[in-house]
Amino acid sequence: MGYFENLNYNLNRVLKDDPAAESKLMIYLTYPHIKALNYHFFAHKLYKKGWHTAARLVAKRARRKTGIEIHPGAKIGKGLFIDHGMGVVIGETAVIGDNVTMYHGTTLGGTTLDPIKRHPTIEDNVMIGAGAKVLGNITIGKNSKIGANAVVKHSVPDGTIVYEARPVVKYLESEQTKILNKKISDWTKYEVLESKKMYMRNHRRSGLLISKYAL
Numbered sequence: 001m002g003y004f005e006n007l008n009y010n011l012n013r014v015l016k017d018d019p020a021a022e023s024k025l026m027i028y029l030t031y032p033h034i035k036a037l038n039y040h041f042f043a044h045k046l047y048k049k050g051w052h053t054a055a056r057l058v059a060k061r062a063r064r065k066t067g068i069e070i071h072p073g074a075k076i077g078k079g080l081f082i083d084h085g086m087g088v089v090i091g092e093t094a095v096i097g098d099n100v101t102m103y104h105g106t107t108l109g110g111t112t113l114d115p116i117k118r119h120p121t122i123e124d125n126v127m128i129g130a131g132a133k134v135l136g137n138i139t140i141g142k143n144s145k146i147g148a149n150a151v152v153k154h155s156v157p158d159g160t161i162v163y164e165a166r167p168v169v170k171y172l173e174s175e176q177t178k179i180l181n182k183k184i185s186d187w188t189k190y191e192v193l194e195s196k197k198m199y200m201r202n203h204r205r206s207g208l209l210i211s212k213y214a215l
Contacts, residue, residue, distance in 0.1 A: 086105070
C-alpha cells in the first residue's frame with residue numbers, strides 16, 4: 001500500500017471510529033498519531049534499506065513532534081489508531097496488524113537485550129487500553145482486548161480479554177470514627193472533651209450523642 005492509500009485508510013478509520021472526529025482535514029491537522037504514522041512510513045523504508053541512522057533521526061523527530069515513539073524497524077499494518085497518543089512506545093521488532101487501537105501510555109516492549117524478535121506481535125482488531133504494557137516475544141490474538149494498566153508477558157489466543165485484578169479499597173478511619181467505635185466505658189476524659197470540640201467544629205449529630213454521655 002502506497003503512502004497516500006495508507007494515509008487515506010488511516011483517516012477513514014479514525015473518522016469512522018472516533019465520535020470526536022468531524023472531518024479528514026481535522027484529523028490530518030490535529031491528531032498526533034497521524035503525523036507519527038506519516039513519519040514512520042518513511043523511517044521504515046529507510047530502515048529496510050539499511051540506512052538506520054537516517055531512519056532513527058526521522059523517528060526522533062516524530063517523537064519530539066508527537067510524543068509517540070515508534071522504532072523505525074517496527075512493522076505496522078493499516079488503520080492503526082493511537083488515541084491521544086502521548087507516551088506510546090513501540091519497539092524495534094514489534095509487529096502490529098490491521099485496525100489495531102491503542103491508547104496513551106501503551107508500551108510494546110522487550111524483555112531481553114538480544115538482537116532477536118523480542119517485542120510483541122499484535123494481531124488484527126486488537127484494543128490495548130491506556131497504560132498497558134505488552135512485553136516480550138508474545139502474540140496477542142485477533143479481536144482481543146487488553147485493559148488499562150495491564151501487564152502482559154504471555155501470549156493470549158483470539159478473542160481474549162485481559163485486565164488487572166480489581167484493586168482493594170481501604171478507607172482510613174478518622175479520629176472521630178475511632179472515638180465513636182470505642183465503648184463508652186473506655187473513653188477517657190480527654191477523648192470526651194475532644195469529641196465535644198469535634199461537634200462544635202463539624203455540627204455533626206454524632207457530637208450530640210457524645211456530649212450526652214459526657215455529662
